[in-house]
Amino acid sequence: MTFPDGWTRGSHTYDGTTHPTYRRGSGPGVVVIHEIPGITPEVATFGDEVVDAGHTVVMPSLFGTDGAAMTAGSTARALGQVCISREFTKLRTGETAPVAGWLRSLARELHAELGGPGVGALGMCFTGGFALAMMVGDSVAAPVLCQPSAPFAVTPGRSRDLNLSPGDLAIVKGRCAAGQQVLGLRYRSDPAVGKRFDTLTTELGDAFIRVELEGKGHSTVTAHRQQAGVDAVLGFLAAHLRPTA
Numbered sequence: 001m002t003f004p005d006g007w008t009r010g011s012h013t014y015d016g017t018t019h020p021t022y023r024r025g026s027g028p029g030v031v032v033i034h035e036i037p038g039i040t041p042e043v044a045t046f047g048d049e050v051v052d053a054g055h056t057v058v059m060p061s062l063f064g065t066d067g068a069a070m071t072a073g074s075t076a077r078a079l080g081q082v083c084i085s086r087e088f089t090k091l092r093t094g095e096t097a098p099v100a101g102w103l104r105s106l107a108r109e110l111h112a113e114l115g116g117p118g119v120g121a122l123g124m125c126f127t128g129g130f131a132l133a134m135m136v137g138d139s140v141a142a143p144v145l146c147q148p149s150a151p152f153a154v155t156p157g158r159s160r161d162l163n164l165s166p167g168d169l170a171i172v173k174g175r176c177a178a179g180q181q182v183l184g185l186r187y188r189s190d191p192a193v194g195k196r197f198d199t200l201t202t203e204l205g206d207a208f209i210r211v212e213l214e215g216k217g218h219s220t221v222t223a224h225r226q227q228a229g230v231d232a233v234l235g236f237l238a239a240h241l242r243p244t245a
Contacts, residue, residue: 006024006048007022007023007024007044007047007059008022008023008024009021009022010022010023012060012102012105012106012109014101014102014105014106015101015102015105017087017102019060019061019062019102020060020061020066021058021059021060021061021106022039022044022047022058022059022061022066023056023057023058023059024047024048024051024056024057025050025051025054025055025056025057026054026056027054027055027056028054028055028056028114028116028119028120028237028241028242029055029056029057029058029107029110029111029113029114029116029119029120029241030050030055030056030057030058030119030120030121030122030142030237030241031057031058031059031060031103031106031107031110031119031120031121031122031134032046032047032050032057032058032059032122033059033060033062033103033121033122033123033124033127033130033131034059034060034061034062034064034124034127035124035125035126035127035128035146035219035222036063036064036075036078036079036082036125036126037063037064037065037068037070037071037074037075037077037078037079038061038063038064038065038066038068038074038078039059039061039064039066039067040067040068040069040070040222041067041069042070042219042222042223042225043059043124043222044059044067045222046221046222046225046230047059049230049234050122050233050234050237053234053237053238054238055120055237055241056110056114058106058110060103060106062087062099062127063078063081063082063085064077064078064081065077070223082126086098087099087102088126088150089150089151089163090150090151090152091151091152091154091158092151093151093157093158093161094161094164094165094166095163095164095165096133096136096163096164096165096168097129097130097133097150097163099130100130100133100134100136100168103121103130103133103134104133104134104136104137104139104140107119107121107134107137107139107140108137108139110139111139112139116241116242117141117240117241118138118139118140118141118142118240118241119139119140119141119142119241120140120141120142120143120144120237120240120241121134121135121140121142121143121144122143122144122146122221122233123144123145123146123148124146124147124219124220124221124222125146125147125148125149125192125218125219126149126150127150128145128146128147128148128149128150129145129148129150129162129163129164129196130163131143131144131145132145132148132162132163132164132172132182133163133164133168135171135172135175135180135182136168136171136172138175141180141240141241142183142236142237142239142240142241143180143182143183144182144183144184144185144233144236144237145182145183145184145185145200146184146185146186146219146220146221146233147185147186147187147190147192147193147218147219147220148162148163148184148186148193148196149192149193149194150163151163153191153192153193153194153195153196156195158194159194159195159196160194160195160196160198160199161196161199162196162199162200162203169203172203172204173203173204176204176205176207176208177207179207180207181207181208181209181236181240182200182204182207182208182209183209183211183232183233183236184197184200184208184209184210184211185211185212185213185220185221185229185232185233186211186212186213186220187212187213187214187215187216187217187218187220187224188212188213188214188215189215189216190216190217190218192218197210197212209236211228211229211232213226213228213229221233
């Protein structure tokens with residue numbers, strides 16, 4: 001695949017930081033945040049599926065080489081970028097990644113343009129928890145966490161952490177108490193997710209919808225996708241982003 005076939009390149013700037021973006025489609029907005037090592041062909045293909053379901057998709061490019069395949073080399077290079085960047089938290093607990101402010105700004109801009117009840121936000125793997133952090137802003141009406149894996153689950157405490165500050169978690173819990181839902185996908189035996197789904201269930205209760213796939217995969221909507229998982233995402237986005245008559 002040659003990237004970005006069919007996608008319009010742009011950029012978004014917030015608080016002095018600029019990242020490229022790719023946009024395609026029409027309908028309610030969805031911000032799709034790529035996993036490590038970047039916007040791979042599999043990530044772009046998933047973005048196409050969301051577009052085909054009737055959405056305007058914006059994919060920010062936060063690290064990696066756009067369109068490059070997932071290889072040992074591309075993964076190592078992306079991890080190198082992530083590890084030295086101040087935008088991301090890798091091991092610290094009880095802290096929201098600084099990039100969340102940039103992502104919330106992107107969601108606000110998209111919602112202001114497209115209207116409706118809000119936009120969707122989907123993160124995956126290292127960026128999985130970013131969708132939850134974006135929910136602190138009321139522009140996000142459909143947060144989806146695909147195999148959230150940060151901070152890296154190298155200790156029991158880190159494996160339970162949601163990559164949120166206590167203040168941001170309180171806002172998320174308040175929105176859930178008021179009726180907001182959060183969708184989470186993972187492979188049941190995936191060690192990278194750690195105990196986060198249990199934490200999400202404890203903190204959010206019935207507002208957290210768990211989709212747990214059987215098998216030893218990791219990337220629920222890309223490299224190891226199962227149609228049941230993709231269908232759950234598309235159904236969730238449709239239910240929360242399309243106004244009812």
